[in-house]
Amino acid sequence: MSRDSRKEILTRIRTGLYGSTDLHQQKEIIPQTTGVSAEHPVEKSILVNQFVEELSKASGNAKIVETEDGIRDFIIAFVDEHGTSSFAIWESDLIQRLQIRDGLENKGLKLAYPDNKKEMADAGIGITEADFAIADTGTIVLFADEKQPRSVSLIPPVHLAIVRSHVIVRNINDLFATLVNSISEKSSTEEITSCMTFITGPSRTADIELNLTLGVHGPRELFVLILS
Amino acid sequence: MQTRKLNFKKQSSAALTDQNLRKALKNTTDRFRASRKRAYDELEEFENLRTRAREIKKETIEHLDFYLEMLEENVTKVGGKVHWALDGEEACRIIVRIARGNRVKSVVKSKSMATEEIELNHALEEAGIKTVETDLGEYIIQLAKERPSHIIAPAIHKSKEDISRLFSEKLNIPYYTEPQQLTKVARERLRSEFLNADMGVSGVNFAVAETGTIVVVENEGNARLSTTVPRVHVAVMGIEKVIPRFGDLSIFLPVLVRSATGQKISTYISFITGPKRKSDMDGPEEFHLVIMDNGRSKILASEEMRESLYCIRCGACLNICPVYRQVGGHSYGWVYSGPIGAIITPQLLGVEKAPELPFASSLCGACKDVCPVKIDFPKVLLELRKRVVEGEGKNGRRGGAGLFERLLVRFWRLSMESKTAYGLLSSLSYFLQFPWLSKNGKLDSLPYPFSEWTNDRDFPAVAKTPFRKRWKEISKA
Numbered sequence: 166m167s168r169d170s171r172k173e174i175l176t177r178i179r180t181g182l183y184g185s186t187d188l189h190q191q192k193e194i195i196p197q198t199t200g201v202s203a204e205h206p207v208e209k210s211i212l213v214n215q216f217v218e219e220l221s222k223a224s225g226n227a228k229i230v231e232t233e234d235g236i237r238d239f240i241i242a243f244v245d246e247h248g249t250s251s252f253a254i255w256e257s258d259l260i261q262r263l264q265i266r267d268g269l270e271n272k273g274l275k276l277a278y279p280d281n282k283k284e285m286a287d288a289g290i291g292i293t294e295a296d297f298a299i300a301d302t303g304t305i306v307l308f309a310d311e312k313q314p315r316s317v318s319l320i321p322p323v324h325l326a327i328v329r330s331h332v333i334v335r336n337i338n339d340l341f342a343t344l345v346n347s348i349s350e351k352s353s354t355e356e357i358t359s360c361m362t363f364i365t366g367p368s369r370t371a372d373i374e375l376n377l378t379l380g381v382h383g384p385r386e387l388f389v390l391i392l393s
Numbered sequence: 394m395q396t397r398k399l400n401f402k403k404q405s406s407a408a409l410t411d412q413n414l415r416k417a418l419k420n421t422t423d424r425f426r427a428s429r430k431r432a433y434d435e436l437e438e439f440e441n442l443r444t445r446a447r448e449i450k451k452e453t454i455e456h457l458d459f460y461l462e463m464l465e466e467n468v469t470k471v472g473g474k475v476h477w478a479l480d481g482e483e484a485c486r487i488i489v490r491i492a493r494g495n496r497v498k499s500v501v502k503s504k505s506m507a508t509e510e511i512e513l514n515h516a517l518e519e520a521g522i523k524t525v526e527t528d529l530g531e532y533i534i535q536l537a538k539e540r541p542s543h544i545i546a547p548a549i550h551k552s553k554e555d556i557s558r559l560f561s562e563k564l565n566i567p568y569y570t571e572p573q574q575l576t577k578v579a580r581e582r583l584r585s586e587f588l589n590a591d592m593g594v595s596g597v598n599f600a601v602a603e604t605g606t607i608v609v610v611e612n613e614g615n616a617r618l619s620t621t622v623p624r625v626h627v628a629v630m631g632i633e634k635v636i637p638r639f640g641d642l643s644i645f646l647p648v649l650v651r652s653a654t655g656q657k658i659s660t661y662i663s664f665i666t667g668p669k670r671k672s673d674m675d676g677p678e679e680f681h682l683v684i685m686d687n688g689r690s691k692i693l694a695s696e697e698m699r700e701s702l703y704c705i706r707c708g709a710c711l712n713i714c715p716v717y718r719q720v721g722g723h724s725y726g727w728v729y730s731g732p733i734g735a736i737i738t739p740q741l742l743g744v745e746k747a748p749e750l751p752f753a754s755s756l757c758g759a760c761k762d763v764c765p766v767k768i769d770f771p772k773v774l775l776e777l778r779k780r781v782v783e784g785e786g787k788n789g790r791r792g793g794a795g796l797f798e799r800l801l802v803r804f805w806r807l808s809m810e811s812k813t814a815y816g817l818l819s820s821l822s823y824f825l826q827f828p829w830l831s832k833n834g835k836l837d838s839l840p841y842p843f844s845e846w847t848n849d850r851d852f853p854a855v856a857k858t859p860f861r862k863r864w865k866e867i868s869k870a
Contacts (some may be wrong), residue, residue, distance in 0.1 A: 168477075175479050177691075182458070223660070311670075311674065314674040316622065323427075336642050345639055359676055365660050365661075366661070370530075371612075372530035374553050375424055376553070380580070
């Protein structure tokens with residue numbers, strides 16, 4: 166039974182490491198200073214430009230927009246261009262405030278609900294908002310929660326993500342420093358998101374003769390709209 | 394489970410005559426090596442990251458019980474279930490039981506070496522549960538009923554013509570020749586599998602003890618789909634995959650991806666902490682983590698061999714190994730190949746099952762140079778060779794050195810330790826060598842027992858005036 170196996174495995178480990186099965190002295194988990202990068206903050210426009218450049222190296226597309234209205238207009242035009250008949254969307258504060266969902270439904274598009282697999286399979290585009298972004302790799306970071314279902318950035322063949330420029334951090338060290346701080350502020354691990362996803366460009370494979378092909382199982386197109 | 398003895402010599406000899414395989418291997422390993430080098434040169438602190446990564450692995454492995462218990466506690470806190478499996482058979486039983494308990498009819502799998510190791514697909518199929526590999530490379534070898542030949546790119550031994558033929562035969566489609574078309578076919582076929590599967594099985598690149606988070610690194614999106622859409626998610630890991638802190642990922646993720654494919658970061662990285670929360674609209678209702686021993690605790694018990702468990706399965710050692718590059722993964726006879734295969738296969742299966750593998754190396758140490766966690770492969774290989782020769786495995790040709798080999802080695806030692814004996818021997822061998830000197834002045838086919846050496850390697854001719862005599866002259870001048 167699994168409980169006996171658990172005991173057996175831990176016994177084997179303890180015997181192998183310490184030569185005895187007495188409960189090893191409870192050790193403290195050593196907190197690690199995650200290598201936090203240099204102290205002076207980098208100018209936002211530099212981060213934005215670096216993010217756009219890295220994302221394009223990863224075959225993603227980006228556009229910088231100055232106003233919130235510009236965001237809504239762009240998205241509606243973008244979806245129109247793609248000629249899809251249904252969409253999936255996150256209801257983040259920004260997206261709700263801009264009434265993007267209404268805007269699209271008014272254009273005759275159908276909303277796909279993430280808990281309905283059939284609807285999600287038919288959706289042509291998924292619209293989300295990134296919680297963070299990493300400039301030096303062109304990565305967006307998405308947290309799953311009740312208003313941010315995982316499948317929106319995954320099942321539809323086109324993924325559009327809004328990134329507010331102030332969530333862009335310099336590199337993976339800075340991101341983890343931020344995340345580790347916020348985890349330690351939580352009262353328990355139950356509050357950590359059930360799924361955090363790093364996304365860098367559209368899906369790809371090189372499994373056939375190392376030939377790079379985009380759009381395997383995940384979205385074949387990633388478009389990032391940056392609100393500066 | 395692997396029961397027959399592996400035959401590296403036979404399989405590698407066959408591989409060497411396969412020109413297509415050799416071309417594919419050269420192409421693949423050259424590309425991966427170049428990408429890794431670019432990635433290494435570009436990141437200033439790569440060297441420091443390697444050092445730090447090894448330190449963290451050492452700290453973890455040396456307190457493995459502590460970290461595994463912490464991992465279990467935190468996975469359980471967020472609503473996940475943790476199962477412990479002594480060996481592969483038990484792991485398969487556990488997973489089949491989870492599937493049956495959830496009335497699972499079909500499973501989608503993302504890439505996991507651990508599940509290949511335990512032949513999980515076979516166990517699920519025997520239980521009447523349809524199992525589909527979703528990583529494109531794995532999908533290809535599943536259709537072909539073959540084993541992976543490389544840790545990162547499992548189907549690299551297949552040309553696109555091979556794959557076109559395979560797809561048209563097994564999937565009943567026209568003969569497509571372009572990778573784009575083949576990939577599109579795979580995408581379309583697998584889409585319905587993802588959407589209809591009841592259970593998803595994934596591997597675990599890292600399991601964070603501090604938060605109960607498992608991390609899955611990929612480029613295709615199949616792991617995300619397998620761990621998001623089906624209502625049950627089972628993640629399988631060896632005991633050595635745990636790392637202490639969430640922040641450690643900022644070190645491991647860059648070294649893993651850069652060492653594996655040379656990318657700065659892979660397309661998707663999922664950080665999964667338990668099943669969906671009650672208020673989430675999607676995500677699996679159940680999350681199961683299977684923690685498996687399957688021989689790893691034995692490796693752990695040996696201080697010299699323990700670092701074999703630091704491996705993060707990046708494949709960099711394969712790409713740089715002069716042996717792997719010539720013969721490919723199948724020659725190693727099991728799921729792990731290249732230098733890492735050469736050290737863990739004998740340890741996991743028993744030295745007597747794979748006695749040739751520790752010798753399938755020139756000890757050049759290139760693997761140690763590229764390993765992101767700085768595993769000292771030559772040291773472990775030498776220790777394994779010692780175990781083979783000392784007869785840790787009694788059966789088989791190399792299982793324990795025979796009397797003759799022992800005498801020969803003793804004789805060799807005596808002649809090396811005595812100046813007079815050495816001098817006598819070298820003069821004698823100068824005279825004795827003439828019947829066997831080849832046209833180009835080499836000794837390339839000596840009689841038994843020296844043929845054991847010259848069958849695979851040449852010996853230079855013995856000089857008329859040995860160096861130590863010439864040195865006497867030179868140093869006098």
